[in-house]
Amino acid sequence: MVKPMSLNEELNKFFSESKKVVVREPLKFKASLGIGDRAYRRLRTREHMTTFTEVVGIATTAVGLARSGWIATTFFASKGFTASTLSAFGLGATAVTPVGWVIAAVVVSSTAYVGVTHLLERSKDNGLIVVPKYINTPLDIIAVALIELMLPVSLKIAHADGSMHESENRAIHDFYTDEWGYCSEFITRLIAEYQDQLDSVSYSTIADSLAAYCAGSKDCDKEAIMAAFMAHLRHVIEADGVIHESERAEINYLSDILIKKSEKAGGSVSVSNAIRAASQGLTYSTAAISESGKSIWRRIFARSQTPDQS
């Protein structure tokens, strides 16, 4: 008969198994989400309380709770699981830890909590980037959702002039690894897999999904993500040193879609402005369109096509 593993052996085995990661640098990823301290819902919803009330409120509640016997009946149970665990060590049903220490510790922890709130308050509007240590969505889930929406667009834009230059490939790879913190191997593999599927990428559909995802996620700041994404697309088309009219046309098409979708969904003007600012210099009036640009637009509109269908 095989001897069952001890809990310590189980722990060693569990953590020795390799864990593949999507995000190699979590802090970069969380910074890119632009959500800042708003990730901490409880901190945000409490921000209008006065400091004094807050300190007193928390401490009173926590200590009051301890004194009322609520903690005692929850954790210091006289029956049920906790009590049976105590019994397992021959301690009977009586907690051996003085309740007074628990109460003292609660007071200390509540003041520390308020200290964190103030730290976050101070960092607002002073030019700092606030990166939440944790976000509400499991990191890999949000990372996969966003990369599936953004990377195909990056690749499609890079291919707008018919081929993807090595420098464009590098700009895309480095944006997702160096700025977003994605695992390099993961991005390299995804780029290779998406290359052959770009014909099925629809700017309209992806813009829809990206806008909806950012708006629906409590961990995404739509404005920050859209602005950074548009700036990245601009860097991609500039990476090989030549901005082809087809690249310019496609990025403007995408920019227009994102602005329209945002405004239609009642999005803030700042989102539209952020997208416009990110693609500034690439947008132009009809008079400024070069001859080759005009011919591309003529061709597109003559066929009633959009870059999605080209």
Place this chain on the structure above:
Amino acid sequence: MKAIAEDLDTGEKITVDITEDHFEELRTLAEDKVSDSKLDSYIDNLHLSADAKALVASILKASVKVGDLVIRVGKRIVELVVMLVSKFPNATFGLILGLIVGALVTSIPLLGALLGGLVAPIAAIFGLTKGYFEDLKDQNLERKIVEATAMFQSLNGQAHVSK
């Protein structure tokens, strides 16, 4: 042999006399099972709110010193919970954490003093109530919680507080 836990906020030291017979168990307890960054990656990927994850991270700071050994009891607890929640997917992270911390706080004075302040926040953030604990039906999980608590029993003893 003395086990000393220092409260990082007040500087108060909680001391427990423990027998040297348990030194090997303590050495095992002191060994990290996983690096801090890898454990953080597990925490990042939990289905918990940012507030709850921050609370879990605060547990990681709790440690006890025994001679030259530094036992990161908070990290051991979180390692255990991360592993157990993957083996018992029907139990929530909060339930397992509450059960282990609750059992440790009530059965080991040194850990009671060190972790007692986390009891109320854990219960509040994870929505744990008295009934929640008594609803525990999974005997395998119950057995694991008892085993987990047993891993820390070498720290048991009469506690003294000093400045």
